[in-house]
Amino acid sequence: MPDPRRKSPKSKYTEDRMIPGSFEGETVTRRRFMVGSANLAGGVAAAAFVLPALGFAVGSVFERQPTRWEDVGSVFQFPDDTYVPVNASVEIGVGETGKTTVYMRKHNPQLDGPVKDEYDRFMAISTRCAHLGCPVRFVEAAERFICPCHGGVYDFAGKVSGGPPVRPLDRFYTRVANDRVFIGPRYSVNSELQRFTPRDPGEPLDGIGQYAYPARFTTAKP
Ligand code: FES
Numbered sequence: 001m002p003d004p005r006r007k008s009p010k011s012k013y014t015e016d017r018m019i020p021g022s023f024e025g026e027t028v029t030r031r032r033f034m035v036g037s038a039n040l041a042g043g044v045a046a047a048a049f050v051l052p053a054l055g056f057a058v059g060s061v062f063e064r065q066p067t068r069w070e071d072v073g074s075v076f077q078f079p080d081d082t083y084v085p086v087n088a089s090v091e092i093g094v095g096e097t098g099k100t101t102v103y104m105r106k107h108n109p110q111l112d113g114p115v116k117d118e119y120d121r122f123m124a125i126s127t128r129c130a131h132l133g134c135p136v137r138f139v140e141a142a143e144r145f146i147c148p149c150h151g152g153v154y155d156f157a158g159k160v161s162g163g164p165p166v167r168p169l170d171r172f173y174t175r176v177a178n179d180r181v182f183i184g185p186r187y188s189v190n191s192e193l194q195r196f197t198p199r200d201p202g203e204p205l206d207g208i209g210q211y212a213y214p215a216r217f218t219t220a221k222p
Helices: 030-062
Strands: 070-074 083-089 099-106 122-126 138-139 144-146 160-162 171-177 180-189
Touching: 070 099, 099 180, 122 138, 122 180
Parallel strands: none
Antiparallel strands: 070 180, 083 099, 099 122, 122 171, 138 144, 171 180
């Protein structure tokens, strides 16, 4: 004998469930069907906006870019007591706008200490000010890098010696092959000249700054 307390299983047909306006053989109510369709259409419309933006934002993370080394001159053309400006391409495929000035000199043991590794035999200093990014200029008479925008001053090694910049000038990796000097990717440094992945201007790297301003995926410009 069936237990009266036990609920009989619900029929899948709307007609059996006594839903007003139901048709024979119908399993989904028109209301539910319309709600589902509207949600689906909303999801497709949202994806059409969100997915391209997401791809643009994080696509470069998955893009494998080989390290590019650019020949900037002979090992004999760079002294160790002053800088020689070279024109280097830091972005490929955009013509002249992808070029920038990089100040080059040979490693100077009295100033730079012992050579750290194979990337340290020549110094390549970026001209992008670490305050807001204006181009700095090396003034030989003063042995200083000067920024014309807000009076930022950097010493001969590129460390801040005055004004608002929050860290030394960025540098580029260098290496030597067949008596030629090549420059590679840019990196940032803290006031001890320790290397960090490239940061944007205005981002300090001393103390907590290195954690407060993590590198962006796409921060690889000069
Ligand atoms: S951008 Fe160089 S000091 Fe402000």
